[in-house]
Amino acid sequence: MTEFSTFTWIAVFAVSAAIVNAIGIFAIYKYKAWAEKAKTYFMCFAAGVLISVPLTFALPNAIGKNFYAGFAALAGFLYMFYSNKFIENRTKQKSLAFGITAIEGIGIHSFVDGIIYSITFSASIAIGILSGIGLVVHEFAEGVITFSVLLEGKMSKMKAAWYAFFVAALTTPVGAFVAYPFVNMLNESVLGLALGFVVGVLIYVSASHLLPEARKYEKKHSNWAFLAGIMLALFIVFTKMIPA
Ligand SMILES: [Zn+2]
Numbered sequence: 462m463t464e465f466s467t468f469t470w471i472a473v474f475a476v477s478a479a480i481v482n483a484i485g486i487f488a489i490y491k492y493k494a495w496a497e498k499a500k501t502y503f504m505c506f507a508a509g510v511l512i513s514v515p516l517t518f519a520l521p522n523a524i525g526k527n528f529y530a531g532f533a534a535l536a537g538f539l540y541m542f543y544s545n546k547f548i549e550n551r552t553k554q555k556s557l558a559f560g561i562t563a564i565e566g567i568g569i570h571s572f573v574d575g576i577i578y579s580i581t582f583s584a585s586i587a588i589g590i591l592s593g594i595g596l597v598v599h600e601f602a603e604g605v606i607t608f609s610v611l612l613e614g615k616m617s618k619m620k621a622a623w624y625a626f627f628v629a630a631l632t633t634p635v636g637a638f639v640a641y642p643f644v645n646m647l648n649e650s651v652l653g654l655a656l657g658f659v660v661g662v663l664i665y666v667s668a669s670h671l672l673p674e675a676r677k678y679e680k681k682h683s684n685w686a687f688l689a690g691i692m693l694a695l696f697i698v699f700t701k702m703i704p705a
Contacts, residue, residue: 465586467582467583467586467589468641470582470586470589470590471578471579471582471583471589471637471641472634472637472638474578474582474589474590474593474596474597474637475575475578475633475634475636475637475638476634477593477597478574478575478578478596478597478600478630478633478634479600479630479631479633479634480630481597481598481600481601481604482571482600482601482603482604482607482626482629482630482633483604483626483630484601484604485500485600485601485602485603485604485605485608486604486605486607486608486622486625486626486629486630487604487622488601488604488605489604489605489608489609490608490618490622496605497605497678498680499601500601500602500605500606500678501675501678501679501680501683501686502680502682502683502686503598503599503601503602503686504599504602504671504672504674504675505671505672505675505683505684505686505687505690506595506598506686506687506689506690507595507596507598507599507602507667507671507690508595508667508668508671508672508675508687508690509595509686509687509688509689509690509691509692509693509694510591510592510594510595510598510690510691510693510694511592511595511596511599511663511664511666511667511671511690512663512664512667512668512691513690513691513694513695513698514588514591514592514595514663514694514698515534515592515659515660515663515664515667516664517694517695517698518587518588518591518694518698519581519584519588519591519592519656519659519660519663520534520657520660522584522585522588522656523584523653523654523656523657523660524653524657525653526584526649526650526652526653526656527649527650527651527652527653527654527657529654529657530653530654530656530657530660531657532657533653533654533655533656533657533658533660533661534657534658534660534661534664535661536657536658536661537657537658537659537660537661537662537665538661538662538664538665539661540658540661540662541661541662541665541666541669542665542669564607564610564611564624564628567603567606567607567610567628567629568628568629568632570603571603571628571629571630571632571633571636572632572633572635572636573636573662574596574600574632574633574636575632575633575634575635575636575637575638575639575640576636576637576639576640576644577592577596577659577662577663578593578596578633578636578637579636579637579640579641579644580640580644580652580655580656580659581593581656581659583641583644583645583647583652584652584653584655584656588656590697591694591697591698592659592663594693594694595663595667595690595694598690599666599671600630600633602671603629604625604629604630607625607628607629608621608622608625611624611625672687675687
């Protein structure tokens with residue numbers, strides 16, 4: 462596992478994110494009912510992973526690198542809260558999952574997802590893989606949602622699918638590759654702050670976007686999907702399956 466360079470890991474996960482996003486788009490395009498249902502489970506599972514990893518693993522690691530990482534986490538959380546408010550005010554639309562209101566918002570969000578891969582993997586391969594699992598799974602829902610939003614804008618199905626692919630799927634690897642050289646220059650202490658900030662962002666995405674959205678379409682086993690995400694994350698952390 463150590464033969465893989467940090468950049469290879471980032472590339473593998475960022476490209477997987479784009480692929481899973483594209484699968485989400487394809488699924489809602491072809492199998493609408495199934496995709497709508499699966500979306501809820503994927504969101505719950507992703508929420509479980511994305512709440513456990515920051516709290517139990519990423520935040521302690523960030524604080525190990527920089528004592529003030531908890532403040533950065535608070536800043537990340539507040540940044541998400543206020544940037545969503547800002548987009549809501551500007552577009553006068555109620556936000557969907559991930560605080561997405563406009564396609565512009567989706568593009569920015571997916572780009573930031575990419576940056577998150579670069580930061581987490583640069584801090585520690587284990588944190589990158591763990592949060593990457595949650596992030597890649599949430600991409601499915603993102604693809605589904607982007608396509609649905611575009612269809613509401615009276616676009617043809619074909620056009621909406623391609624548009625969604627460019628805005629939601631491709632932007633994630635672009636964000637990762639653009640951010641990597643900059644993240645790579647950071648020293649351990651600054652990287653600790655960056656990771657802290659990401660912790661705040663991930664906690665916000667899990668608790669304030671994924672969970673409420675999944676709740677709206679509560680399914681029979683959503684709760685189990687959420688718990689499965691938590692269990693998988695904790696299992697990997699405790700068994701140290703992935704070297705830190
Ligand atoms: Zn996302």
